[in-house]
Amino acid sequence: MGKPVAYENLRRLCEEILLSENFGIEAAHEIVDVLLEADLRGIPSHGVARLGRYIKERDSGNILLDSKPSIVHDTPVSATVDGNGGPGQCVSNYAMDLAIRKGKESMIGLVSVRNSNHYGISAYYSEKALSKKMIGIAMTNSYPLVVPTFGKEAVLGTNPFSVAIPGLKKNFILDMATSVVTRGKLEVYDRLGRDIPNGWAVDETGRNTTSPRRVLNNFNSRNPGGILPLGGSEEDFGGHKGYGMALLVDLLSAGLSLGRWSAETYSGSQAGVSHFFGCFSLELFGDRSSLIEHLEHIVDGVVSSKKADGHNKIYYHGEKEAMARERAVTSGIDLDQKTRDSLVSLAKKHSLSIPVELLD
Amino acid sequence: MGKPVAYENLRRLCEEILLSENFGIEAAHEIVDVLLEADLRGIPSHGVARLGRYIKERDSGNILLDSKPSIVHDTPVSATVDGNGGPGQCVSNYAMDLAIRKGKESMIGLVSVRNSNHYGISAYYSEKALSKKMIGIAMTNSYPLVVPTFGKEAVLGTNPFSVAIPGLKKNFILDMATSVVTRGKLEVYDRLGRDIPNGWAVDETGRNTTSPRRVLNNFNSRNPGGILPLGGSEEDFGGHKGYGMALLVDLLSAGLSLGRWSAETYSGSQAGVSHFFGCFSLELFGDRSSLIEHLEHIVDGVVSSKKADGHNKIYYHGEKEAMARERAVTSGIDLDQKTRDSLVSLAKKHSLSIPVELLD
Numbered sequence: 001m002g003k004p005v006a007y008e009n010l011r012r013l014c015e016e017i018l019l020s021e022n023f024g025i026e027a028a029h030e031i032v033d034v035l036l037e038a039d040l041r042g043i044p045s046h047g048v049a050r051l052g053r054y055i056k057e058r059d060s061g062n063i064l065l066d067s068k069p070s071i072v073h074d075t076p077v078s079a080t081v082d083g084n085g086g087p088g089q090c091v092s093n094y095a096m097d098l099a100i101r102k103g104k105e106s107m108i109g110l111v112s113v114r115n116s117n118h119y120g121i122s123a124y125y126s127e128k129a130l131s132k133k134m135i136g137i138a139m140t141n142s143y144p145l146v147v148p149t150f151g152k153e154a155v156l157g158t159n160p161f162s163v164a165i166p167g168l169k170k171n172f173i174l175d176m177a178t179s180v181v182t183r184g185k186l187e188v189y190d191r192l193g194r195d196i197p198n199g200w201a202v203d204e205t206g207r208n209t210t211s212p213r214r215v216l217n218n219f220n221s222r223n224p225g226g227i228l229p230l231g232g233s234e235e236d237f238g239g240h241k242g243y244g245m246a247l248l249v250d251l252l253s254a255g256l257s258l259g260r261w262s263a264e265t266y267s268g269s270q271a272g273v274s275h276f277f278g279c280f281s282l283e284l285f286g287d288r289s290s291l292i293e294h295l296e297h298i299v300d301g302v303v304s305s306k307k308a309d310g311h312n313k314i315y316y317h318g319e320k321e322a323m324a325r326e327r328a329v330t331s332g333i334d335l336d337q338k339t340r341d342s343l344v345s346l347a348k349k350h351s352l353s354i355p356v357e358l359l360d
Numbered sequence: 361m362g363k364p365v366a367y368e369n370l371r372r373l374c375e376e377i378l379l380s381e382n383f384g385i386e387a388a389h390e391i392v393d394v395l396l397e398a399d400l401r402g403i404p405s406h407g408v409a410r411l412g413r414y415i416k417e418r419d420s421g422n423i424l425l426d427s428k429p430s431i432v433h434d435t436p437v438s439a440t441v442d443g444n445g446g447p448g449q450c451v452s453n454y455a456m457d458l459a460i461r462k463g464k465e466s467m468i469g470l471v472s473v474r475n476s477n478h479y480g481i482s483a484y485y486s487e488k489a490l491s492k493k494m495i496g497i498a499m500t501n502s503y504p505l506v507v508p509t510f511g512k513e514a515v516l517g518t519n520p521f522s523v524a525i526p527g528l529k530k531n532f533i534l535d536m537a538t539s540v541v542t543r544g545k546l547e548v549y550d551r552l553g554r555d556i557p558n559g560w561a562v563d564e565t566g567r568n569t570t571s572p573r574r575v576l577n578n579f580n581s582r583n584p585g586g587i588l589p590l591g592g593s594e595e596d597f598g599g600h601k602g603y604g605m606a607l608l609v610d611l612l613s614a615g616l617s618l619g620r621w622s623a624e625t626y627s628g629s630q631a632g633v634s635h636f637f638g639c640f641s642l643e644l645f646g647d648r649s650s651l652i653e654h655l656e657h658i659v660d661g662v663v664s665s666k667k668a669d670g671h672n673k674i675y676y677h678g679e680k681e682a683m684a685r686e687r688a689v690t691s692g693i694d695l696d697q698k699t700r701d702s703l704v705s706l707a708k709k710h711s712l713s714i715p716v717e718l719l720d
Contacts, residue, residue: 077437077468078644108437108468112645151674153666165611172611174604180597199597206668224666230591230598237540237559237597238590244534244677247662251525251532255655256645263661284438285472285616295615301623302607306513306584308566314511317604 002340002360004332009355011036013347014048020350021055023065027087034089034120039333042324045184046121049339052346054087054118062271063087063117069094077106080257083116085270088140091116096125096138096277103134103279112252113275114259118142122162123175123318129164129279130171133288136164137278139249141262145219146179147226148247149233149240152206154219154226157262158182159249164318166282167296170303173318178245179227183219186212186227199232201225208233252276332357362700362720364692369715371396373707374408380710381415383425387447394449394480399693402684405544406481409699412706414447414478422631423447423477429454437466440617443476445630448500451476456485456498456637463494463639472612473635474619478502482522483535483678489524489639490531493648496524497638499609501622505579506539507586508607509593509600512566514579514586517622518542519609524678526642527656530663533678538605539587543579546572546587559592561585568593612636692717 011032018028031054039047057063064085073080079098083091095111102109119125122138129136142157162175181200189196190212203209204218204225218225229242246262254261259274266272282288303314328334335343340358347354371392378388391414399407417423424445433440439458443451455471462469479485482498489496502517522535541560549556550572563569564578564585578585589602606622614621619634626632642648663674688694695703700718707714 073646075467075644077466080645106437107435108470110468110640110644147668148662148665148674150668150671151662151665152668155662155665163608165608165615172607174608176598176601176604180591197596202668206666206671230601231540232597236557237592238536238602240675240677241536241590242598244536247532247659247677248523248525248534250658251655255525255658256642256651258646258650258654261658261661263665280470282616284435284470285440286433286618290618291616294618295611298610298615298621299607301621302508302511302515305508305511305515305623306566308507308510308512308562311510311566314508315600317600317607 002335002337003357004328004334005355005357006332007036007040007329009357010039010048010333013343013352013355014051016352017051017343017346017350020352021058023058023087027065027090030093031087031089034124036333037124038121039335040325040328041121041321042328043121043321044336044339045182048343049336050118052342057117057271061269062266071098077102077108078110081111081113083113085115086117088117088119088273092119092125092138092275092277095275096128099277099279100129100132100134103129103281104132107281107284108279110278111276112257113277114254114257114272115270116273116275117271118273119275121175122160123164123173123321125277126162126164126175127173130166132279133166133282133292135166135280135282138162138275139253140273140275141250141253141265142273143266144262145183145227146229146246147202147206149229149235149243152202152204152224154224155263156229156243156246156250157265158227159246159262161249165295166292167299168292170296170299170316171318172295172299172316173321175317178230178242178249180230180232180242181227183227186215190216199228199237201227202233362695362697363717364688364694365715365717366692367396367400367689369717370399370408370693373703373712373715374411376712377411377703377706377710380712381418383418383447387425387450390453391447391449394484396693397484398481399695400685400688401481401681402688403481403681404696404699405542408703409696410478412702417477417631421629422626431458437462437468438470441471441473443473445475446477448477448479448633452479452485452498452635452637455635456488459637459639460489460492460494463489463641464492467641467644468639470638471636472617473637474614474617474632475630476633476635477631478633479635481535482520483524483533483681485637486522486524486535487533490526492639493526493642493652495526495640495642498522498635499613500633500635501610501613501625502633503626504622505543505587506589506606507562507566509589509595509603512562512564512584514584515623516589516603516606516610517625518587519606519622521609525655526652527659528652530656530659530676531678532655532659532676533681535677538590538602538609540590540592540602541587543587546575550576559588559597561587562593
């Protein structure tokens with residue numbers, strides 16, 4: 001895998017690449033900040049590995065660098081934002097910051113967003129509410145990869161959502177795709193030549209398949225088939241629940257913004273991704289300090305309950321990512337060879353200086 | 361199974377039973393209305409089969425008939441309600457109606473609730489918002505039956521939540537336990553002498569078990585072991601996601617009301633169940649009619665996508681229940697023998713007239 005790359009070196013290089021690609025200083029900073037947060041937390045699928053793809057999406061006209069988001073509907077506690085095709089990270093920072101401003105004034109802020117792009121990890125935005133000791137919510141629809149229960153056509157995205165709830169020391173930060181796995185996981189199994197378990201994906205007939213290659217080929221040929229919702233196929237393990245949550249994300253993001261739902265994204269001239277953001281003040285329900293203490297008491301109760309044989313720790317949500325982040329800030333960020341090669345190649349293209357860790 | 365019982369006959373009998381048990385006319389009406397909605401929709405586990413249990417809970421002091429809910433914190437868009445041990449249905453109607461009143465005035469209403477009891481099906485409350493063309497939310501914690509990922513102790517409830525979103529004709533009504541199955545499902549398999557699939561439950565060591573009897577025995581003996589969160593054991597199928605959703609329900613209901621979380625319910629003198637209710641006006645985000653049309657367009661898009669081989673229909677959430685309801689309103693409600701016997705016995709105890717369908 002090569003040497004880990006120091007956070008500051010990687011940030012500098014990625015920002016310089018985007019600047020050289022005419023992304024503008026603010027967009028470069030915002031995009032790289034979100035991507036690096038994913039790498040720091042051990043979620044490389046949403047990290048700087050995406051940089052090349054974002055540049056391609058700018059080239060294809062999905063990401064419009066000169067456009068700014070606009071507010072198309074506004075109330076003291078809510079808004080609908082048109083991203084106007086801007087970078088997902090910039091549009092989403094704008095929308096979540098708007099929600100938080102409303103939340104600070106009115107205790108609640110809800111913002112639906114249309115015509116945006118891939119925004120990175122959901123937790124980046126939900127967590128912004130934590131610094132104000134508010135509850136944060138973020139969700140997005142995405143490229144259609146997931147089949148509804150009893151269907152065989154991938155019309156839903158992996159449609160992730162995140163809810164961040166403050167504690168004394170333990171912030172609960174749920175960030176989950178509503179599918180059983182993501183496309184990246186299938187690609188990993190495919191590269192390793194491994195079968196995927198029954199219950200992850202279906203083939204072009206809508207039946208369970210253990211071949212990741214078959215699913216990926218069907219995606220590439222735009223055949224039916226795709227990834228299953230959380231809970232798997234049919235209803236025995238609750239696949240209809242994951243399907244319901246994926247559809248819920250589409251209804252709240254695309255539905256409430258008059259935006260494109262998953263099946264309509266990345267078709268025609270724009271990506272047209274939709275998001276939904278929200279924040280709530282704890283003062284809606286009582287004294288803030290008492291509530292935070294009580295929220296922590298609940299999280300404490302769960303993680304201190306008895307462990308299954310063979311396990312010595314129950315994690316709360318966000319804990320693994322916080323631990324990975326702490327390690328990576330000190331010892332650097334691991335990048336796979338493909339990502340290293342792509343960064344080096346982009347650096348050379350623009351004659352940028354390359355961090356030594358990438359040259360080993 | 362015996363003859364189906366006409367809705368009106370069953371309602372009259374159940375209300376008379378509760379009246380004879382001194383529940384009071386309003387409480388009797390509210391409780392039976394919620395329970396019968398479950399039976400009508402084909403969810404007998406939450407139907408009038410619970411009547412005997414509610415009477416026992418009144419006897420044991422969990423359900424306090426003479427208490428009324430009180431508002432302990434209040435803002436124009438939110439409140440915290442203390443149920444003071446009242447029947448879950450009465451407390452929840454009070455709290456959801458309060459949320460809707462606030463929603464009508466302020467476009468948003470959020471209400472957290474503590475010290476309540478079992479409230480029946482979540483969708484009953486979330487749906488109340490639909491008549492006002494608002495989005496409704498309802499969730500509750502519950503008796504601890506579910507183990508967190510890498511744990512073996514049932515500290516979380518099946519913690520269901522419901523979101524109801526209006527459409528033109530197709531109302532999306534998600535109502536799901538955050539566990540892979542409910543206790544009732546294990547009981548059915550146990551009665552039939554069938555093994556449960558791997559991934560539904562763990563034994564007292566925290567390992568997967570296929571024996572429903574073992575899980576139920578552990579519940580009865582208060583041994584470790586229990587039902588798995590949606591996504592099953594460990595993380596391969598996303599069990600940590602279901603665990604996160606169950607914990608989220610506890611944080612929003614118990615956490616925001618300073619109430620008891622699942623592990624603390626039904627211990628000591630009261631049940632202490634916590635709920636969370638909410639409603640949102642569509643006008644927060646734009647013109648109501650346009651949004652409703654667009655929401656329906658998304659649901660239409662999903663259900664009209666290609667079907668898996670062997671299937672000819674993709675359901676939207678709430679559709680199966682609406683279909684079952686339509687049938688049951690006309691042809692009566694099916695009740696299992698145990699429920700029939702229990703109702704007949706309660707009727708005889710209070711010398712009430714018994715519907716002929718129950719005497720066959």
